[in-house]
Amino acid sequence: MNFENPAWWVVTAYAIVDITVRVIAIITIPRNRRPTSAMAWLLAIFFIPVVGVLLFLLIGNPKLPRARRRKQQRINEYIGDTASHLHFGTLRPNAPEWFPPLVTMSQSMGALPLAGDNGAHLISDYQRSIDEMADAIRGAREYVHVEFYILQSDASTDGFFRAMEEAAARGVPVRVLLDYWANRWKPKYRETVRRLDAMGADWHLMLPVQPLRGRIQRPDLRNHRKLLVVDGRVGFLGSQNITDSSYNLPKNIKRGLHWVDLMVRVDGPVVSSVNAVFLSDYYAETDTVPEGIDITHVEPGSGDLDCQIVPSGPGFEVENNLRLFLALLYAAKRQIMIVSPYFVPDEALLLAVTAAVDRGVQVEVFVSEEGDQAIVFHAQRSYYEALLKAGVRIWMYPKPYILHTKSLTIDDQVAVIGSSNMDMRSFGLNMEVSMLVRGEEFVAEVRSVEDEYRALSRELTLEEWMQQPLRSTVLDNLARLTSALQ
Numbered sequence: 483m484n485f486e487n488p489a490w491w492v493v494t495a496y497a498i499v500d501i502t503v504r505v506i507a508i509i510t511i512p513r514n515r516r517p518t519s520a521m522a523w524l525l526a527i528f529f530i531p532v533v534g535v536l537l538f539l540l541i542g543n544p545k546l547p548r549a550r551r552r553k554q555q556r557i558n559e560y561i562g563d564t565a566s567h568l569h570f571g572t573l574r575p576n577a578p579e580w581f582p583p584l585v586t587m588s589q590s591m592g593a594l595p596l597a598g599d600n601g602a603h604l605i606s607d608y609q610r611s612i613d614e615m616a617d618a619i620r621g622a623r624e625y626v627h628v629e630f631y632i633l634q635s636d637a638s639t640d641g642f643f644r645a646m647e648e649a650a651a652r653g654v655p656v657r658v659l660l661d662y663w664a665n666r667w668k669p670k671y672r673e674t675v676r677r678l679d680a681m682g683a684d685w686h687l688m689l690p691v692q693p694l695r696g697r698i699q700r701p702d703l704r705n706h707r708k709l710l711v712v713d714g715r716v717g718f719l720g721s722q723n724i725t726d727s728s729y730n731l732p733k734n735i736k737r738g739l740h741w742v743d744l745m746v747r748v749d750g751p752v753v754s755s756v757n758a759v760f761l762s763d764y765y766a767e768t769d770t771v772p773e774g775i776d777i778t779h780v781e782p783g784s785g786d787l788d789c790q791i792v793p794s795g796p797g798f799e800v801e802n803n804l805r806l807f808l809a810l811l812y813a814a815k816r817q818i819m820i821v822s823p824y825f826v827p828d829e830a831l832l833l834a835v836t837a838a839v840d841r842g843v844q845v846e847v848f849v850s851e852e853g854d855q856a857i858v859f860h861a862q863r864s865y866y867e868a869l870l871k872a873g874v875r876i877w878m879y880p881k882p883y884i885l886h887t888k889s890l891t892i893d894d895q896v897a898v899i900g901s902s903n904m905d906m907r908s909f910g911l912n913m914e915v916s917m918l919v920r921g922e923e924f925v926a927e928v929r930s931v932e933d934e935y936r937a938l939s940r941e942l943t944l945e946e947w948m949q950q951p952l953r954s955t956v957l958d959n960l961a962r963l964t965s966a967l968q
Contacts, residue, residue, distance in 0.1 A: 550624055552796035557762040558592050570751045570780060571599030573789050574920060579874070579893065580813045581920065585790055587809065591802045593792040594758060601784030602919055604899075604927045606934070608727050611718075611745040612642050616748075618712045619645035622654045625775065627711040627760045629659040629688075630705065631901070632723035634670040635677045639724050643677055648680040658685035659763055661705045670731040678771035686767045689913075703796055705763065706901050706912035707757055708745075714777065717756040719917060720745035721888045737882060737905075739854060744821075744887040744931060746899050746917065750783020755791035759915050787921040794902065795913030796869065803902045803916055804909040808834050809890050814843050819891045819932050821848040823884060825860045826905035838873040845874045848935050852881035858905065860961035863954070870944040877939040885935065890929055896920050897928045 514617050524865065585596045605611040612890045619642070626649050635643050650656045658678060665671050666687070678685045688705035691698065709719040722743035729741065747878055748756065754777040765771050794802035811818060811834035825847060827835065839845050847869065853859025869876060879885035890898040900916030902908045919925075 492732045513643070525957060533695045542761040550891040551797055553766055554762075556557075557765060558798075563664060570595050570597035571782060572786075573598040574786060577920065578813070581896070583959075584806070584809045584813065585918075588792050588802065588806055591792075591800055592794075592798050593790055593802065594755035596788055596790045596918075597755060597780070598786065598788050599749035599782040600748060600752045600789045602746050602748045602752075602789060602917075602921075602924055604931060605720075605745045606931050608722065608741070608743055609638060611720075611722055611743065612639055612724065614747065615710050615718050615724075615745075616641040616645040618710070618716050618718070619649055621665060622652075622712045624648045624654065624713040624932065625772070626654060626656045627709075627757060627764075628657065628724075629705075629710070629723075629760050629763060630708050630724045631661045631706045632664045632668070632725050632729070633658065633660040633674060634636065634665070634668070634723075634725040635674040636670055636726045636730055642724055643681075646675075646683065647681040648703075650683060654884050655772070656681065656683040657685050657760075657764060659688050659705070659767065660685070660761070662687040662690040663701070669732075670725075673963075686764070688763060688767055689768075697813060700796075700911075702911060704907075704912045705795075707793075707828055707915045708901050708907065709760060709764070709915060711753060711757045711760055714757055714775070715781070716755055716778070717748045717753040718745050719756060719901070719915060721886050721901055734854070739852070739882050739884055741884050741886045742879070744889060744899065748783070748789065748917070750785070750787075751780035752783070752791060752839060752917070753790040754778070754780050754913075756788075756917075759791060761792050763913070766797075785921070785923075787919055787924055789917040789920075792900075792918060793914070793917045794909075794916070796911060797913065801909045801912055803900075804828075804831065806829060806898065806916065806918065807831065807890060808902065810890060810896065810898065811835060811838055812891045814838055816843060817891070818843055819848070819889070819929070820846070820904065821885065821889045821932065821935065823850055823886045823888070823889045824855070824858050824862060824903040824905040824908070825849055825865070826858060827911070828906060831904065832865065832868065835869070837872060840871040846877060846932075846936075847874055848877045848879060848885060848887075848932070848939065850881070850883070850885045851878040851940075852884070854884050857961045858907075860958045862905075864958035864962035866942065866947055867944070870942070870947055876942040877936055878942050879939045881933060887931075887935075889932075891925055891928050891932070894925055897925050900929070903944045 538809060589595060605614055689699060689703050691701045708722060709717065711717045720743065722745050727740040757777050761771060761775065792802055792806055808830060835845060849862065853896050866876060888900055888902055897919045898916050900914060902914035902916050908914055
């Protein structure tokens with residue numbers, strides 16, 4: 483052993499650093515982190531140490547910067563104090579025994595209060611949804627609040643933008659929020675912001691990564707919410723972005739892909755809750771609150787549905803949407819219908835779904851036959867065998883369509899519609915918004931859309947799935963290893 487050889491010292495130093503990094507990783511990474519996520523990070527650091535460490539330093543913290551988390555806490559406290567003095571309509575009688583505790587749980591995590599006397603109706607046609615939102619904007623007299631993950635000015639959305647322009651020309655304040663990463667380098671961005679500037683809209687990018695302006699955070703965090711509020715009297719939320727159904731992406735156009743979505747038009751007290759979500763995001767990006775907006779003033783809507791708005795994301799202490807889904811899955815007695823473009827469950831969610839089947843509950847999952855994101859698509863496929871063997875029925879929506887709707891219905895009484903997928907990204911990294919609805923008539927509307935999806939889809943059987951080639955199984959399993967980080 484030649485201690486005077488420089489190469490020996492280099493190898494020794496590398497070995498010491500390598501061992502030190504691995505020991506530190508084992509000590510620090512699993513702390514306060516899901517086991518699946520911790521294992522994925524440890525595998526990355528152990529097998530590709532340099533890349534793994536760099537990635538962990540870049541995106542290993544799933545939370546917002548400390549200043550923004552403090553701001554979110556102030557927002558939660560304000561909403562809680564305001565809501566405690568409000569009367570959110572008259573609630574429907576004879577709620578299931580499990581329902582009030584579920585509502586209380588969600589509110590304790592940051593959800594808005596349960597509101598009664600609401601009207602809510604589904605819009606399942608992609609272009610009609612955009613047109614109905616445009617019609618609502620044309621009736622604006624006080625303000626227009628627009629918040630979408632993707633917002634693009636194109637032929638399909640021209641009416642929506644014209645409606646905003648007309649409102650702004652009448653002197654109606656038009657406030658717009660759009661996600662930074664989902665729009666900044668995508669098609670139509672320059673045309674979109676030029677049009678927003680020209681109409682005089684008060685627009686802002688959400689979760690921007692702009693170090694020179696002091697805006698630094700984990701770069702893969704997203705504000706994935708989709709909502710619209712007009713004058714505090716009518717609102718829209720769901721899964722659809724304001725863009726052409728191809729998303730104007732050349733790769734989608736080449737493959738002929740089109741998105742299928744679902745939006746909900748709401749009126750009544752719950753609109754104030756939707757507005758509170760917008761105002762909280764507006765405050766998070768601007769440090770200001772628009773003047774003259776009173777979310778404490780609520781009026782009865784066109785129906786008597788009970789609705790609760792549940793925001794979630796890295797600004798909250800826990801995964802609000804995941805806990806809501808789990809509570810509903812365990813509450814189901816007869817039927818569970820899940821529609822999700824990205825169904826990549828963690829252990830708790832997979833157990834809740836399969837345990838429901840063991841209780842005799844009919845469980846059906848609707849997914850797309852074709853995926854637009856390869857890694858997530860293969861990670862999702864890796865769960866099909868376990869689901870099919872448990873007795874879950876899987877419906878494959880036909881290509882070239884991407885079934886982008888996000889919904890969950892329980893028995894005949896409760897439904898959830900919103901922006902949240904059932905995957906790790908939506909649970910931990912994305913800012914999402916969901917609406918919990920109690921009311922047989924609304925669930926019947928969702929069931930009708932589910933029936934349409936089922937009629938167009940084909941059922942995946944266990945026999946067919948077991949014929950998958952080995953290369954597909956390998957890809958699926960490799961993608962599954964990264965699912966906790968996606």
